[in-house]
Amino acid sequence: MKFPRIVKIKQHFQGPVVEDIDAAVSEQLTQAGLGRKITPGMRVAITAGSRGIANIPMIIRATVNELKKMGALPFIVPAMGSHGGATAQGQVEVLESLGITEEFCGAPILSSMEVVHAGDTPGGMPVYVDKYAWEADGIILMGRVKVHTDFKSPIGIESGLMKMAAIGLGKHKQALLIHSYGVQGIRDIMPEVARVVLEKANILCGVAIIENAFEQTAKIEAIPPENIPHRESELLRESAALMPKLPVEDIDVLAVGEIGKNYSGTGMDTNIIGRIRIHGVEEPKTPRIKYIIASDLSEESHGNSLGIGLADLTTKRLFDKIDFQKMNENVVTSTFLHRAMIPIVLDNDREALSAALRANWGTEPEQARIVLIPNTLHLEYLYVSESLLPEITDRDHIEIIGDLQELNFGNDGYLHKWHN
Numbered sequence: 405m406k407f408p409r410i411v412k413i414k415q416h417f418q419g420p421v422v423e424d425i426d427a428a429v430s431e432q433l434t435q436a437g438l439g440r441k442i443t444p445g446m447r448v449a450i451t452a453g454s455r456g457i458a459n460i461p462m463i464i465r466a467t468v469n470e471l472k473k474m475g476a477l478p479f480i481v482p483a484m485g486s487h488g489g490a491t492a493q494g495q496v497e498v499l500e501s502l503g504i505t506e507e508f509c510g511a512p513i514l515s516s517m518e519v520v521h522a523g524d525t526p527g528g529m530p531v532y533v534d535k536y537a538w539e540a541d542g543i544i545l546m547g548r549v550k551v552h553t554d555f556k557s558p559i560g561i562e563s564g565l566m567k568m569a570a571i572g573l574g575k576h577k578q579a580l581l582i583h584s585y586g587v588q589g590i591r592d593i594m595p596e597v598a599r600v601v602l603e604k605a606n607i608l609c610g611v612a613i614i615e616n617a618f619e620q621t622a623k624i625e626a627i628p629p630e631n632i633p634h635r636e637s638e639l640l641r642e643s644a645a646l647m648p649k650l651p652v653e654d655i656d657v658l659a660v661g662e663i664g665k666n667y668s669g670t671g672m673d674t675n676i677i678g679r680i681r682i683h684g685v686e687e688p689k690t691p692r693i694k695y696i697i698a699s700d701l702s703e704e705s706h707g708n709s710l711g712i713g714l715a716d717l718t719t720k721r722l723f724d725k726i727d728f729q730k731m732n733e734n735v736v737t738s739t740f741l742h743r744a745m746i747p748i749v750l751d752n753d754r755e756a757l758s759a760a761l762r763a764n765w766g767t768e769p770e771q772a773r774i775v776l777i778p779n780t781l782h783l784e785y786l787y788v789s790e791s792l793l794p795e796i797t798d799r800d801h802i803e804i805i806g807d808l809q810e811l812n813f814g815n816d817g818y819l820h821k822w823h824n
Contacts, residue, residue: 405758408770408789409808415784416801419616419646420623425459428624429466429611436609436626441542444475448608449537450511450544451483451568454498456666456704456781457548457613459621461503467544467611468511480504480513481537483547483572485579486737487665487708489730492516501704502666519575522604525596529581532574533605545569545610545632549639551647553674554682554740555591560637563669565610565627566598573601576737583739587685595633602629612639617648619781648783650676650775651796653691656767657760659753659819661778663711663722664702670743671711672698673780679714681742695760699753699818701725702779710734713745717756721818723749752817776819 422428433439442448448471450464457463464480471478480499488494492515499505499513506513519532520539537543545565552562561567571579571594582589582597601607607629616622623642627635650658663671674680677696678688698715700722701707707727712718723746735744750756761769774789785805788796796802812820 405761406770407757407761407811408772408774408791409810410774410776410787410789411793411808412785412787412805413651413796414803414805415648415651415786416803417617417648417784419618419620421616422621422624425462425621425624426466426469429463430470432611432624432626433467433470433609436628438470438609438626439474441608442471442474442476446476446541448476448478448542448544449481449534449540450478451537451546451572452480452499452504453547453568453572454484454487454495454502454665455548455669456502458615458619461508463611463613463621463624464504464546465509467546468509472510478511479536479540480509480511481534482513482515483534483568485571485574486576486734490517490576490733490737497706501706517575519577523600525593525600527593527596529593529597531597531600531604532578533601534573534575537573538605540606542606542608543573544608546613547572548613548615549636549643550614551640551644551675552590553668553670554680555587555685557591559595560640561595561633562640564636564640565612565632566595566636569601569607570594570597573605579737583737586739587682599633602632612636614639614643614646616646618784622646647675650691650777650783651786651788651802652773652775652792654773655691655693655775656764656773657695657697657757657775658693659697659699659757659774659776660715660780661776662700662702663698663709663715663779664705665708665710666702666704667779667781668711670714671705671709672696672714674714676780676783677714681714682740694764697753697756697760698722698747699756706730708734709744711743712747713743715747717748717750717760718746719753719756719818720749720751753819754813754817
């Protein structure tokens, strides 16, 4: 098969950047009045999730240092529902893979799947809180505010501090309860659970993080607990405006270099690829992608290939890396089973691309609209096929880098150097 030529492009995104993490954390915690709530000897739990958040080890370390200056005894609790195989040690390993270690952050990590019954929602759902966090003298909620990959919230509560309070602190037990209601659970019930946590647990403040399109820290904001629901909805709009996107909306084949939990909770960000694949949830209108190829799985995912079901084709390399116990635990907890369904498995990138182009009816392979991306998180540098050049050449935010080139397959049939 004759493949189209490709060219490297650079997308120029704009957005603020926090240059001094320590100073920003110190300033925000002071403005939130944390010093008035801390007395010497207080044990304070800091939540740490499973997402690959930019600078998260530094942000946690800066928070630990500020608490120590106030005389507190901070510690870190994994707050991640069913991730890490829903085991205490597995969740510590997830944190360590993100650079969140006791040595770096300067605080112990206390991991347990035990929870305490803190109360009930108005609808009668039990609300659980991590045992270590509940027994502490105070809790600092920390998390990234970002559009969710499963739903759009009418109240502006999607992925952020409220989710951390509900599913993160509630561990596997709460995650199972909330996800048993499908999208309704995480869209409608999750905020109710979070409000009970804010009322019943001793939440000192929230530390909200938003990122720009380059996966850089764009804002760190400490929020008093009573303001978290309202302020999070405002930060969600700021975060959405900073998100990256693909250079065109109509694509024949999107080849994704790596999927993984460190790029998105769904392996591939549904907001980027325009696929949700949840029963009863309407698919996004854009982008319109005929076929998606998932080429590889990130090491940071530890075999959890959740999101593979969002692709149409994959490779033997990726398939051989799947840890079905970890992936199945995650997807069964979420109840969104389609996202772990295995697509067509081909020997390598060349065979996967050939199959997709053969099924691209009515278009010669050389004229196919192909986009190659390293993952759905890093979209500054990517490759596009020759047929897309007329559409993007005159766009101010897109820079053509280098010349057209042939697809560079290695002897093993996998593409070389497409991640740079």
